[in-house]
Amino acid sequence: MAKNRVMFSCQECGAQSPKWQGQCPGCGAWNTLQESLVKEAAPSRFQSLAADGAIRQLAEVDATELPRTPTGLQELDRVLGGGLVPGGVVLIGGDPGIGKSTLLLQALTRLAEAHRVLYVSGEESAQQIALRAKRLDLSAARVALFAEIGLETILQALEKEKPRVAVIDSIQTVYTDALSSAPGSVAQVRECAAQLTRFAKRTGTTILLVGHVTKEGALAGPRVLEHIVDAVLYFEGDTHSSFRLIRAIKNRFGAVNELGVFAMTDKGLREVTNPSALFLSQHREPVAGSCVLVTQEGTRPLLVEVQALVDDAHAPQPRRLAVGIEQNRLALLLAVLHRHAGIAAFDQDVFINAVGGVRISEPAADLAVLLAIVSSLKDRPLPEKLVVFGEVGLAGEVRPVQRGQERLREAAKLGFTHAIVPKANRPRQPIDGMQVTVVERLADAVDAAL
Template sequence: MPKQKSFYVCQECGYESIGWMGKCPSCNQWNTFVEEIQEPKSKSRSGAVSTNVKPVNINDIEADTEERYLTGIKEMDRVLGGGIVKGSLILVGGDPGIGKSTLLLQICDKIKTNAKILYVSGEESIKQIKLRADRLNVRNPNLLMLSETNFKVIQALSETERPDLIVIDSIQTMFNDELPSAPGSVSQVREITSGLMRIAKTLNIAIIIVGHVTKEGAIAGPRVLEHMVDTVLYFEGERHLSYRILRAVKNRFGSTNEIGIFEMRDVGLVEVENPSSMLLSERTESVPGSVAVATLEGTRPMLIEIQALVCPTSFGMPRRMATGLDYNRITLLMAVLEKRVGMQLHNYDAYVNVVGGLKIDEPACDLGVVTAIASSFRNIPVDMDTVLIGEVGLTGEVRAVSQIDKRIREAVRIGFKNCVVPAGNMKVIKQMKDINNINVKFVENVQEALNIIL
């Protein structure tokens, strides 16, 4: 009888090792290795593999446009690229309690088709799901509920019921009794996802799976599965804040630059169709350190508020803190202010925050960050009707940004009167005919911008 062999798998990233290690060399996480048993494979009598599969010439393949199911939620359809593609495998990841199950249950109710839907939950009973469905007012007659964790049962139901959409909540609770490892381990998650992928491709069923992410790494995160699925969506946000962001990090059927914004209410997740007004709704007038900037998420322009607080330090080493922005970028921009503008910030603490819990990594917000820090340092407020756009270089120049027309039109729609933009975008802006209600000012460097704004 073949001897069983064991190996160790990192439950965070899936790295395999023949021996236990305290720190994973792949993801640098500690104490994430778990021992798993490797089943011996039976050796075939012949080394040759007989198959009747033949390759097909690419010009002989008939491929129509993919058939999609509209979810009935515009923000979700935007992120997916136009709806759920038939036969695709979608992974929705996020922290526990962020609202993944709520969003998927709402999709099952509002989906724009008579599709048959099978909702499989391994975490809740049918009665618990029904209570949440009543709270969300879910009444779809084509929605079938199942509380099951055995993958073989789900596979059999997929072949007999033939649903158009399957929701698995969550992948960490499912198990295949042919594997000796525990549910939620990397081996179980990888094998079950592979089986779901075969179901999706062979039966042409769209499948959405939910994956939890934990900081402790006790259960396998969805990063192990990203290369296996067609689309990876991350649900981001803080549980103590009401706003949630749905972001695509991988999408074989659409762009990965789009985001969807939701607000968590007592009736479930509600779409935020006008995020600019929402993010600027509580701006305080005539307060130093507050500026409005125009950013771009995919094809959607958004106006956000950046706040900065600069105060004398009480310690020998000044503190630098950033929420929603890259800490290293803030340090770089403060160095530009010291060298190119002459602001002595080395004895001051600096705190920079993006209002609303958003995370911005676009360089077009640099001019807004610099102005907010300078405004707080000089204790001079920025005009409430002014929006700032521009990337700041190490020599203090304000560089041109992309899609300046969309940003300015969004500022006009919200009601801003003044806009400070890079001089490199002058040619594009001069060709715009629908911005008569806003005064556009062009700047070449940070010093010139601060002289105009402050």
């Protein structure tokens, strides 16, 4: 007979404790232990992922590249690394209403033209999904739909239908009878995800899991959920903007930090083939405090306009505010600007913004941020059709960045004619229509720009 017992599980890391504690013994978070009733089921024998269970030498394993299945959405395929891999498990997270279900429904309708697909809905009824497909004018005649939240029933349906691609919307609503805790709890999410992953590896079915996010924007549930799956995608965007960004945080079958761009329309999500145009403001004439940066998102170069506003501080403590760029990095760059370029901003309010709501995490934005600050402080616009990239060190040197040649080609393709880059990123061959100025020190870059 199975016995029931009470356990306290951390909602942050999934650690368990037999009694309640104010602080989680696993991750140290406070007030995250919640009571759950756990049914101790009889031990079962899980099926191994190995075909015969034999130990083999690594060199003897067949390393043939698995064929990928294109989703029909090029931006999604780019983030996935070229398409869906048989047996792969992909977790997609995002804020409520951002368009996760719409994106997956559009992808399934295109996949259904050549493959068997199954959409498992645990949040919406079949009628709601049918109404969405009708509103988006999607041909969903070959899309199999199953509204269910029981894991055992879902696995039986997957065994029966044998789809090539299956969507579980969402993993937080699925529960297994082996555990008595509520759907969405740490134990339920971990067990359901593990069994679905085991099924995908055994049968070669590609499974797409939709995950909820917390108010901080992180994926809800135990962190082990992200370790189980093969790829983790974040679907993000400003609710006041029609543009959506999908970003790969983890991908065992491709590059991470890839970026896909979509536009939300009344007919669903539309791919944006030239995302650089989104992040560039259109000024009739050059304005002070604006600098165009060539950043790199995965394998794709993007042109982003960095804007700076420097104004006299009206408080004893000047304000430092950065949107889209790390705040601590801004304070560091202002100190370097004062020490190695002789330009002081200690009595100025400094505001930095990356146009279009994009977040820039790479240090290649350093030089563009500093030149935008200097331009606003001196009220002198930078030259027209100028692009900039480069990392600035604490010693005032301008350090090289990766893929400099590709960044310059992308800028030239969009009509930019001048570039200020680190000396080590000097192009090996001249780029048509592009005049490149190389610099070694921050002071040299300021002189070249102004």
